[in-house]
Amino acid sequence: MTVRARIDHLVTSGTFALDGGTWDVDNNVWIVGDDEEAVVIDAAHDAEAILTALGGRRLRAILCTHAHNDHIDAAPALSEATGAPILLHPDDLPLWKQTHPDRMPDGELSDGERVSIADVSLEVLHTPGHAPGAVCLYAEALGTVFTGDTLFAGGPGATGRSFSDFPTIIDSLRERVLMLPGETVVRTGHGDGTTVGAEAPHLGEWVARGH
Structure with a gap:
């Protein structure tokens, strides 16, 4: 069966700030939908x-x-321009308030919830570790998972700053992401993509490195 929904991608540039440091970064922004409607993953x-x-x-x-x-x-700003609600896992509200203290999200992303768009659905996988409320979004019909900063080509996201924990991200990857079909395309928050099959064999190496 042909799936109508597609994935569009753009890269935006700005600054990441946490724990008193700032870094110049390029972010992946993902748009999932058809010709009529869409959702945006990570408005960067x-x-x-x-x-x-x-x-x-x-x-x-x-x-x-x-x-x-x-x-x-x-x-x-994107919400104001479009009327679209901002959805976030509630465990990340402390981080959210550091950037937007006067504007709360409009709703929650809950583990196991499915967000429907066009003719596909995105399953919310709560994957804490890089951040307490980090989630991945699995689009089975599109053969892809949007991992944010939980999984990159070459390993897990960083866990050396506030609100992060290495053993937790390893558990999230083992239990929620690396058990997806090997051909699943991993679309990340920064940089190039990969596949579950390319990353899963290296879990033991990541644990041994401890970061």
């Missing part, structure tokens, strides 16, 4: 660029894989 840095990429489609929701500032800084 540039609301205008994301609006342009939407091309007039109705934005149904802004989904946040986690609440580090570089993944959510453009979310309020």
